[in-house]
Amino acid sequence: MKIGVLGSGKVGQTIAGKLAAIGQQVMIGTRDPQKLTEWQQKAGENAWIGSFKEAAAFGEIVFNATSGSGSIEALQLAGSEQLEKKILIDLSNPLDFSQGMPPILFVSNTDSLGEQIQRTFPDVKVVKGLNTLPAPLMVNPTQLADGDHNLFICGNDNDAKNEVKERLQQWFGWKSGAILDMGDIKAARGTEAILPFSMSLWGVLGTPVYNLKVVHQSLSK
Amino acid sequence: MKIGVLGSGKVGQTIAGKLAAIGQQVMIGTRDPQKLTEWQQKAGENAWIGSFKEAAAFGEIVFNATSGSGSIEALQLAGSEQLEKKILIDLSNPLDFSQGMPPILFVSNTDSLGEQIQRTFPDVKVVKGLNTLPAPLMVNPTQLADGDHNLFICGNDNDAKNEVKERLQQWFGWKSGAILDMGDIKAARGTEAILPFSMSLWGVLGTPVYNLKVVHQSLSK
Numbered sequence: 001m002k003i004g005v006l007g008s009g010k011v012g013q014t015i016a017g018k019l020a021a022i023g024q025q026v027m028i029g030t031r032d033p034q035k036l037t038e039w040q041q042k043a044g045e046n047a048w049i050g051s052f053k054e055a056a057a058f059g060e061i062v063f064n065a066t067s068g069s070g071s072i073e074a075l076q077l078a079g080s081e082q083l084e085k086k087i088l089i090d091l092s093n094p095l096d097f098s099q100g101m102p103p104i105l106f107v108s109n110t111d112s113l114g115e116q117i118q119r120t121f122p123d124v125k126v127v128k129g130l131n132t133l134p135a136p137l138m139v140n141p142t143q144l145a146d147g148d149h150n151l152f153i154c155g156n157d158n159d160a161k162n163e164v165k166e167r168l169q170q171w172f173g174w175k176s177g178a179i180l181d182m183g184d185i186k187a188a189r190g191t192e193a194i195l196p197f198s199m200s201l202w203g204v205l206g207t208p209v210y211n212l213k214v215v216h217q218s219l220s221k
Numbered sequence: 222m223k224i225g226v227l228g229s230g231k232v233g234q235t236i237a238g239k240l241a242a243i244g245q246q247v248m249i250g251t252r253d254p255q256k257l258t259e260w261q262q263k264a265g266e267n268a269w270i271g272s273f274k275e276a277a278a279f280g281e282i283v284f285n286a287t288s289g290s291g292s293i294e295a296l297q298l299a300g301s302e303q304l305e306k307k308i309l310i311d312l313s314n315p316l317d318f319s320q321g322m323p324p325i326l327f328v329s330n331t332d333s334l335g336e337q338i339q340r341t342f343p344d345v346k347v348v349k350g351l352n353t354l355p356a357p358l359m360v361n362p363t364q365l366a367d368g369d370h371n372l373f374i375c376g377n378d379n380d381a382k383n384e385v386k387e388r389l390q391q392w393f394g395w396k397s398g399a400i401l402d403m404g405d406i407k408a409a410r411g412t413e414a415i416l417p418f419s420m421s422l423w424g425v426l427g428t429p430v431y432n433l434k435v436v437h438q439s440l441s442k
Contacts, residue, residue: 190418
């Protein structure tokens, strides 16, 4: 499959590197191709580098791995024509680090970055997900507790969410039951708002390798 | 021990009922004593009912189990003199249900209700905690996954947090390792902000008996 990954930071490199490693065709869209020389050597023959627009056109599915503060602009550069009718897996978070750690949110409570992206690109199938996780866990969940922790997705298109669920299992090894569908894109308010909390846990736990698990009563009880 | 519980809703009744059942002396502070007739009969001889002021004066430790929108006012009625130098276990959440479910937050991101309470009552040792949980789990964590899920506390006074940790183990059966100290009262921004997300999980899971667990890599690895 051909996949576009917008954003050349740690998250974008991790996602795209994993996809290339498992034999998918992947193009990272970036403003800064020089940054990716080392990444591309490692990622090998399945990995390309292009502009945001080229990567969006290339991908049958596109990941938004740009930093939240630049996501709308990056997607505008990618172009609604290139993204139209495609699934956009939105990993972005509306984080503002200008006041130190933990970050604050530049949109929250009564709106979310996921909703803003969906409103700006109404013909794109935005599926918010993976945004609550440290990058290495996104693509290798079984490194922690044999994958027994959760990933939250949301979006307005059920078929798109189901496809994303399948792809995350197939590409990265997520277990089906570990992926919780929180509802429509409005649920991004909730999954984005846990970031300041969850990022604080790094300092509390003393390890960057952690995630949330929802523990619940068995429904048969 | 003598304990004051401010608030006669489900949370207040659950906390105070459990404390009376294990032989603590407890007084619920309420504006509406009639509401508690049935509760008091069940709670028995260790249970009293009073005003906010009487309950605050009665307690060596005080729980704030009032609804978030009325917490500051209820605490003002309780009176700073009655609360002075005491530990206040703050269970409140700044939830606004006026726009439906999930609720929005009437204070968030760059401030929190926990911080507002601490600022309003600087001589009270505010320890935020239990606010992320459904009431039955607060006082009976082992009913779910043998207690293997987390409770988050924060506050400015380390001795107060340590005492609260011990009390929650002793009174309600929380395991020591299950109680995560998130830092000073500013961390209430994080633990209050997860409520809209965590309340949405009820509908997703189809059960009200659930909680979050932080799964992390063993530090010895």
